Amino acid sequence: xxxxxxSLGALVQPxxxxxxxxxxxxxxxxxxxxxxxxxxxxKERERVLCIGRSGVSTDxxxxxxxxxxxxxxxxxxxxxxxxxxxxxxxxxxYHCAAHxxxxxxxxxxxxxxxxxTLVNVSS
Numbered sequence: 838x839x840x841x842x843x844s845l846g847a848l849v850q851p852x853x854x855x856x857x858x859x860x861x862x863x864x865x866x867x868x869x870x871x872x873x874x875x876x877x878x879x880k881e882r883e884r885v886l887c888i889g890r891s892g893v894s895t896d897x898x899x900x901x902x903x904x905x906x907x908x909x910x911x912x913x914x915x916x917x918x919x920x921x922x923x924x925x926x927x928x929x930x931y932h933c934a935a936h937x938x939x940x941x942x943x944x945x946x947x948x949x950x951x952x953x954t955l956v957n958v959s960s
Contacts (some may be wrong), residue, residue: 854919857873872947873888885918925958930953
């Protein structure tokens with residue numbers, strides 16, 4: 838799984854937006870659930886949201902409700918995390934990961950992990 842951020846890099850001002858993408862290869866992407874996770878400095882990793890193989894996002898963390906959304910293009914083997922209204926507390930390394938269930942994204946049981954992208958929300 839490889840990451841890419843689409844914006845002026847991974848430094849964003851508070852209130853700004855950023856879309857992360859996650860490109861997959863080597864497995865049947867369209868049958869896997871894709872989870873987005875983040876780990877802030879000094880904190881444990883937390884799940885941001887899970888995108889089922891049908892494209893429906895579930896398990897959104899309460900801190901990102903209404904601000905973040907997930908989507909996927911099975912045709913392009915790519916998943917996306919759209920982030921709006923970014924806050925300094927959203928600063929973290931963001932990872933995508935894949936789970937073979939197609940529905941669940943257990944933090945401790947994902948099959949594949951991307952390396953991560955640092956998102957720094959700062960003025």
